[in-house]
Amino acid sequence: MYSLPKNVTLIEVGPRDSLQNEKNSIPTDQKLAFIHALQRAGIHEMEVTSFVSPKWVPQMSDSKEIMNRVNKQGRQLVLTPNAHGVENALKAGADSMAVFVGVSDTFNQHNINQSTTESTETLRPIINRLKNNHQFVRACISTAFHCPYEGFIPLEKTLALCKKFVDMGVDELSVADTDGMANPLASFTLFHELKKQFPDILLTAHFYDTYKFGLANIYASMQAGIDMDKICAAVDEVAPYLSRPIETAMYNLYRRKQ
Numbered sequence: 001m002y003s004l005p006k007n008v009t010l011i012e013v014g015p016r017d018s019l020q021n022e023k024n025s026i027p028t029d030q031k032l033a034f035i036h037a038l039q040r041a042g043i044h045e046m047e048v049t050s051f052v053s054p055k056w057v058p059q060m061s062d063s064k065e066i067m068n069r070v071n072k073q074g075r076q077l078v079l080t081p082n083a084h085g086v087e088n089a090l091k092a093g094a095d096s097m098a099v100f101v102g103v104s105d106t107f108n109q110h111n112i113n114q115s116t117t118e119s120t121e122t123l124r125p126i127i128n129r130l131k132n133n134h135q136f137v138r139a140c141i142s143t144a145f146h147c148p149y150e151g152f153i154p155l156e157k158t159l160a161l162c163k164k165f166v167d168m169g170v171d172e173l174s175v176a177d178t179d180g181m182a183n184p185l186a187s188f189t190l191f192h193e194l195k196k197q198f199p200d201i202l203l204t205a206h207f208y209d210t211y212k213f214g215l216a217n218i219y220a221s222m223q224a225g226i227d228m229d230k231i232c233a234a235v236d237e238v239a240p241y242l243s244r245p246i247e248t249a250m251y252n253l254y255r256r257k258q
Helices: 014-021 028-040 063-069 083-091 105-112 116-132 155-168 184-197 214-223 246-256
Strands: 009-012 045-050 075-079 096-102 136-142 172-176 202-206 228-231
Touching: 009 246, 014 028, 014 045, 028 045, 028 063, 045 063, 063 075, 063 083, 075 136, 083 116, 096 105, 096 116, 105 116, 116 136, 116 155, 136 155, 155 172, 155 184, 172 184, 172 228, 184 202, 184 214, 202 214, 214 246
Parallel strands: 009 045, 009 228, 045 075, 075 096, 096 136, 136 172, 172 202, 202 228
Antiparallel strands: none
């Protein structure tokens, strides 16, 4: 039996990952009220917004105002898909950035119209600039287990992509089960290998609860030594895949210590 970490950091992504999928426009004041309520509840790290094109993600069109008005407590990350997004985020005062790429070429093509290799090389100078600017950089690795277009992803392919970002100097790898197809064995295996190959990098697990394996996968990743998990407080009904709600994870982690 593998021991579990004594403490686990839950990273809230609802203000970005959940709200971006809502069809109806959400007022900025409501978003800020949501973020500040999470802060009062004790969440010290979250993804608060995304500097993406308002044309493609209208819900994130107020990202600059969010950054200007959000309470500066803990770490507030912003998602930045490209150099333009990074420039806007820097102007808004962001000091922690998340970049993203999919292991699956097909997923990348559908998502950002680039192959995995093209996207990775596009991000290289961006990451270099951010690190030279003393920014915290999280690399979000999507479709790490399975792709809705290509099927199951070979372990070696995910590890190889992660290594590229470690070599670029990112501070953290956030490895995602994008469509919720991972199981506990696959979760343990991947994170065990990541811990073994990259012992000095921060590792975060991001599981989705599409097929109700979210909590089991969290525990499997913890058995592999992971003590940081991305969770959503706002689970919406329009997203194709749903993150494990933070209240469920918190309750189970609390009961584990009793």
